[in-house]
Amino acid sequence: MPQLFAVAYHQCRWNYRDDEDVAQVDSKFDEHDIPYDVLWLDIEHTDGKRYFTWDRMLFPHPEEMQRKLAAKGRHMVTIVDPHIKRDDSYFVHREATEKGYYVKDANGNDYDGWCWSGSSSYPDMLRPEVRSWWAEKFSTENYVGSTPSLYIWNDMNEPSVFNGPEVTMPRDAIHQGDAEHRELHNVYGYYFHMATAEGLVKRGDGRDRPFVLSRAVFAGSQRHGAIWTGDNSADWDHLRVSVPMILSLGLTGISFSGADVGGFFGNPEPELLVRWYQLGAYYPFFRGHAHHDTKRREPWLFGEKNTERMREAIRIRYMLLPYFYTLFREANTTGVPVxxxxxxxxxxxxxxxxxxxxxxxxxxxxxxxxxxxxxxxxxxxxxxxxxxxxxxxxxxxxxxxxxxxxxxxxxxxxxxxAGTIIPRKDRFRRSSTQMVNDPYTLVIALNSSQAAEGELYVDDGRSFEFQQGSYIHRRFVFADGKLTSLNLAPGHTQFSSECVIERIILQGLSTGQKSALVEPANQKAEIERGPLLLYSRQGPTVLTIRKPNVRIADNWVIKIF
Amino acid sequence: MKFKMSFIATVLCVLCVVSESIVRSAASSPQNQFLGIAPEDEKYYKSSEVIRCKDGSKKFSRAQLNDDFCDCADGTDEPGTSACPGGKFYCRNVGHTPLPLFSSRVNDGICDCCDGSDEYDGKVNCPNTCWEAGKVARDKLKKKIATYQEGVAIRNQEVEQAKVVMAKDEAELAKLQNDEKILKRLVEQLKERKEQIEKVEEKERLQKEKEEQEKKEAEEKANQGNGAEDQEKTKAEEEAKKDKSEDVENGSAEDKPTESQYDDNVGILEDSHSYQDTAEYHDDLASKDGHIHTPERKGSLVDGVQQEAVKQKKESVATSEPDFDGGSKVPHDEGNDASEKTESLSKEELGRLVASRWTGEDTTKESGEVDVTKDTDHVDHEELRKETHDEQSDGYASETDDDNQKYDDDEVEEEPDDDFGAEDHSDSGSSYKYESDTDSDLSDVTTSSNPSWLEKIQNTVRNILQAVNLFQTPVNQSEAASVRKEYDESSAKLSKIESRISSLTQKLKHDFGPDKEFYSFYGRCFESKQNKYVYKVCPYKQASQVEGHSTTRLGSWDKFEDSYKVMIFANGDKCWNGPDRSLKVRLRCGLKNEVADVDEPSRCEYVALLSTPAVCLEEKLKELQHKLDLMNKEQPQGHDEL
CATH class of the missing domain: 2.60.40.1180 (Golgi alpha-mannosidase II)
Known part of the structure; x- marks a missing residue:
């Protein structure tokens, strides 16, 4: 189950160069009133591609930088790849060498391959002791410059080896128990992903859900985090193909996936970029990303009109966050994809x-x-x-x-x-964090028998308490002119919320009902015409139950007549 | 009864579960019903019980104002809550500056208004910091106003000076154009006369040769049989012939009209260079002034020009070198089809090759240059250069905060206007020294002493032309020499005038802003040192990034943009895998011309900030003063700023 922030919008680029750049991009989102939750740093933030380190020239104060983001409820993600630079002064390499944790070549020496960091070795992630050693690296003490609001991105974990056969490790490389790489190639990245996610769980004393994005994927990867479809291009065809890719991943159980919005390689025309945001807003994992050699493409750089369009696309995602989060819960319990x-x-x-x-x-x-x-x-x-x-x-x-x-x-x-009910939050904030207490809107689309159903799942958005039943889970049923909120959560739930439903939109209602009665409070609420979308000034008006103000945590019935 | 029951139920409910929600919903609507409304809008909201949405979409009752439910999509009914995404919340910020906030900031747990008015739901406590923050802001604004006041004064001075100097330039140009006309005619006349003399001389020479030939033939007959002597003689003769043919070549070159010769050379220059080169050429001529007066120097003058052209070509190659540089730095075994060749590649090379799929760098040619670190070539260059040039750059670069920075010596020599650029702009007396420099450069052509140099020449030419008797044989050698000398001197002067005209014309063609406030930028460079780089911004010319002895052109002067608030330099050196480099310089009011904050937000697209009095505008000053007045007016009673 992802944290709530992870379901929101992510802003990435290879690379946001320094802390000033980060601050500037962050403030531009605010200036344009575009919400975003996570700012990402690619490989250039490190000291010479030594993961868990910072280029201190560019990022002299990483903790302060993260704290500034966190003050606005935002998070940061840094990249940590499995290729470890073979440099005796690099603590990860030293430890892995001393402990004999690296994958071996056919001759029994530490396998030495070439990747971003140059000559590199790869921890043998199949060994539980290596994974737990790796996991320890993510504690705030070990990962100097990290704070609890920092999460991780695992790239190149197939593993990518630039000078290896088929750009990966030789098949005769030796893992634990003399197993050859050919036998377990496909799970290497999975275990790496797993170890990283475990690291984040350990860091938070088991109270903070991890967020780790991985490129390599295997059956079961959904338990460790999100997947993206890899390095795509700013082409219309790549926009098109992103959909079947994400659907296929979903069918294999990997719900939390997405393609790089805008296309990684190349410069998208503004129209393509806008279309990508409009589609990407519905990807389960929604991240804008760009290659080093491309022009800047943050949403405000293409003129007022296009800024408006991209803002709207991102806002639609934020508006639908309660619905997406509910679907992630469904995926979490049943495996049915988002x-x-x-x-x-x-x-x-x-x-x-x-x-x-x-x-x-x-x-x-x-x-x-x-x-x-x-x-x-x-x-x-x-x-x-x-x-x-x-x-x-x-x-x-x-x-x-x-x-x-x-x-x-x-x-x-x-x-x-028709026949469904979608929960929304129609107020936009700087990030999803500030939306927690905001009221809900229910959009009821009635079917031909004047009935509809939908669900809402809410928990604290970050901890594992939900596993102990601490959550709100409602089923909304509209039938016979009555909207009923039914409890799907266990009776002993510790989680509560003061959130109310401020607006209920009724679509497809055949008769001219004028008012609503909320029970058990026995309060009247008006039915009037109101905007379908609050952010859209030219939008249509629809039948709206104004301020029923029922709590999402409670059982209630709203009758319309 | 039913009513009563449900009432009791409601009460119970309030007591047990809903109590908090009631408290909350009360807190979500502000206590002050008119919260978030700008003072100028208060009338709109208070004038009636039924209020219209500003977009005209519908009406709402006074009770619906700030009731935490969005009725108007444009946010008219919810100025004080977060209910309408399209709304604005007005922070009064008494003691500081009022601030319109996006309504998404209201009750979001983050203090945005210094008076704390945006957070009233009790979840966070926002202390009122307006007084302290306001004082800081006012002090800052006062400083800014002071800068503007001084800046406006400097700007006015500069505008005045620019007018004077520009008028002077224009007058000089007009005068030079007139002189050019006269001088051209004189040179024509002299040339004609010189050619006539040369014709006569040639005739004489041929006559003499013929005579000598006859004499020689007679002698040969007499001396037949002496082989050794003969051989030597033949050799000597051959040499003599060779000399002669060279003479003929030179002679024929001299036969050509000098202007066209000059033009040809200028043509060469202009083909590959912009006007600055002409200016440099002009300067080059000026520096060779002494030689030009000696007639024998003529050939070498042409040589000099050509050398200059070659030199400049070399320089331009050197400038663009970094791009080739990176590629050629590490030789790599070629292979057009990378995939076929991978087997023969070393481990490292293969790694780099594959990395290139992400970096996009052409490893078949450039693999040596590809940094495995996924860096751009640009960074590679930086690193490579760092290795190569670290020492030099350390010793070479100097702090450039000072406006009076002198540029490296070569540049000063090459740029006639540089002295002018190096003058302190605030020292109005000497800041236009450029003009007097030019005067001294061209002192022999431009000083209007009595009688003027032109009249002098005119007189001399008249005298010569009258004195030389073409029908007298042999030609009077001293007369012929004086014609040649006068011709050489006059055409040299003509060249100088022409190049001066061309540089002045080029200069005056530029856009110096509505008040010519950027006139003083012409021929100046502003520098900024950032880490290992020195950035040079030369308006109307080019911008470059210098590290040690390697220079990368960030762009050539293009234009002003955004009503003279931005200078654009475009078409710089090509970026590996990227666009041509370009630089955008934002201008900001400051007392000195200073470049700062050079940055590269997108690959090879640079931005910089230039402080200059040229953009300290009077209107903006008034605006700032007005803003300060408002801030002072908003101060709560009882506080005294002073």
């Missing part, structure tokens, strides 16, 4: 089987990417018998057919399935 191919929700519809340009987020939201330049129209197949409500216009479309829709640059098509 991003799903259409056929998973509509297995009886053949038309969905080959569609990998649209996908479902949970069972309620269908997203159609736009993968071509200057697109004016898009064909969108909306499956099922029920209607779909356009997320931004509120317009209803019939299910079971392909719609030719006009598209503009303001967003990619996304629809809420």
């Amino acid at each position: 991003a799903r191919p259409l056929w998973m929700e509509f297995p009886s519809e053949e038309a969905t089987f080959t569609n990998d340009e649209a996908f479902m987020i949970g069972n309620s939201l269908l997203v159609q990417g736009i993968y071509t330049e200057h697109a004016k129209r898009a064909s969108v197949y909306l499956p099922g018998k029920e209607s779909w409500y356009d997320l931004k216009t509120g317009t209803a479309y019939k299910g079971g057919k392909t719609h030719k829709l006009d598209v503009n640059e303001e967003g990619v098509p996304a629809f809420q399935r």
Whole structure:
């Protein structure tokens, strides 16, 4: 289960050069009122690619830098790769050599391969004692310059060896128990990911959920953190292919995945970048990233209009955070992925089987990417018998057919399935951290029988307490003109929240109900027309129950009449 | 009864669970119903019980104002809460400056307003720091105003001076153009006369040769049989012939009209260089002044120009060297198809080759240069250079905070305007020394002594032309010499005038700003030392990054942008795998011309900050003063700033 912040937006670049650069990028997000949660540092932050160290010229005060971010509820991620620079003055190398922790070559010597750090060796992550030694490296004492708000990125953990066969370790390299690399190549990165995640758990005395992004992946990687699809390019085709990649990962159990928004290599045209943000906002893992040689591409660098579009894309993600977090909980308990191919929700519809340009987020939201330049129209197949409500216009479309829709640059098509209830938070903050106490909006899209269902899962967003049942889990059921909040959490839950629902949006209501009664408080709430989207000034108005102000932690019923 | 029951239930509920939520929801709506409203808007909210959303979308009741629920998408109804994402919260910040906040900052647990008014839900306690912060801000603003006041004065002076100097430049140009016309005619006349003399001389020479030939033939007949002597003689003759043919070559070169010869050379220069080179050429001429007066010097003058051209070409190669440099630094066994060759690569080379997939560097040619550290070539260069040049750069670079910085000697020699650039701008008397320098350079052509040099020449030429008798044979040698001398001197002067005209024209063509406030930037360079680099910003010319003896061009002068607040240098040395380097210099009001904060936010796209009085604008000063007045007015009673 990821921390809440990890589900929000991540800002990365190879490389944010120094602490001043970090401060500047951070303040620009605020200046443009664009939320973000995590700022990432790539390999250049280290002292000569010696992981766990800092280039002190560029980052003289890493703790202070992290504290400044943390003061705004933001986090930092630094990169830690498995290639250890063969430098006797580097403590990690010294220890690994002394303890004999490196993978051996066929002759029994420490295997020496070439990677970012030059001549490097690789800890044998298959050995439990090596993993626990590695994990210790992440304690705030051992990782000098780290603070509890720092999390980790594992790259090159396949392992990448630039001068090895197929850019990896020779097959006859020797691991624990004389096992040859050929036998366990595919799990090396998995174990590395695992050891790093364990390190973060240990660092937080078992109270802080780890966040580790890994490139290498194996069955079970979902237990250790997120995966990204590797070094893509700023091409429309790479935007398109990101969807089937993420869906496939999801089907293998790896829910928490995403592609680099904008494309790693090359400079995206502003239109492509905007489209990527609009689609990427629905990736389970949502991170903007860029190669060293590319131009800066932070969301405010492409003119007011494009800034507006990217801001909106990112805000949609923040608005949907309660829904995403609920889906992550579902993935955590059942393995059902957050991003799903259409056929998973509509297995009886053949038309969905080959569609990998649209996908479902949970069972309620269908997203159609736009993968071509200057697109004016898009064909969108909306499956099922029920209607779909356009997320931004509120317009209803019939299910079971392909719609030719006009598209503009303001967003990619996304629809809420009739019969579902999506929990949102409509207030934007600097980061998800400040949203914790903000009230909720429920968006109810009624189906043809005037019914809908949805869930909301909330916990403290960071600890493992949820494993002891400390969480709020509600099922919202709308039927017979009544919205009921049912408890799905165990009775002994220690977790509570003062959060209330400030707004309930009703779509597809057939009769002209005027007011609502909240029970058991027996309070009346008005039904009026209100904006569908608060951030959009030209947006449509929809039927809204104004200020029911029911707590998400409580059982209640709202009758409309 | 039913009502009563549910009422009791409500009360119970309040007592047991909901109590906190009630407290909270009370806290989420501000106690002051008009919180977050700017003073100028208060009337809008207070004038009636039903208020219209500013975007006209709907109306809301007074009770809905700041009730922590967003009714107007534009945020009109929630100026004091975070309910509408589109809203703005107005911090009064009495004692400091009022501040409009995004409503997303209200009750988010972070103190944004110095008066703490944005956090009122009781979750954090924000002390009022406006007085202290305001004092700091006011002091800062006062300092800024003081800078502006002085800066505006300096700027006005500079603008005045620029007007004077520019007028002077323009007058000089007009005069030179006039002189050029006259001188050109004189040179034409002299040339004509010289050619006539040479024709006569040639005739005489041929006659003489013929006579000698006849004489020789007669002697040969007499001396037949003496082989050794003969051989030597033949050799001597051959040498004589060779000399002659050289004479002919020189002669034929001299036969050409001098202007065109000069033009050709200038053409060479201009092909590869911009106007500065012409200026340098001009300077070069000036420095060779002494020689130019001697007639024999003419050939070498041309040589000198050509040498100069070659030298400059070399320099331009040297400048762009770093790019090639990196590539060639470490030789690498070639292989066009990298994948085929990988087996023959060393371990390290293979590593670098694969790394290049990320770095994008061309390892087939450049693998030696690829840094495994995923660095850019730029950084590689830095490192490579560091190794090579560390010592030099340490000794070489000097602190450049001082505006009066002298540039390295070569540069001073090459740039005629440099002395001017090195003058302290505030010393108005001498800051335009450039002009008098030029005067001394061209003193023989520009000083208007009586009679003027031009009149003198005109007289001399008239005298010569009258004196030389073309029909007298043999040619009077002293007369011929004086024609040649006068011709050489006059055409040299013409060249100088022409190059001066060209440099003045080039100079005056530039955009010096609406008040010509940037006129004094012409020919100046501003330097900043950052770590191992010295950045040189030379407006109207180019910008470069110097490390030791290696120079990387960050760009050539392009233009001003953003209403003269930014200088653009474009098309610098190409970046490996990246764009051509470029530099954007932001201008900021300051009393001295100083470059600071050179940065490279995107690869090979540099930015820098230049403080200069040239952008200390009067309007901005007024704006700042107004701001200070407002801040002082907002002060709470009882505090005395002084």
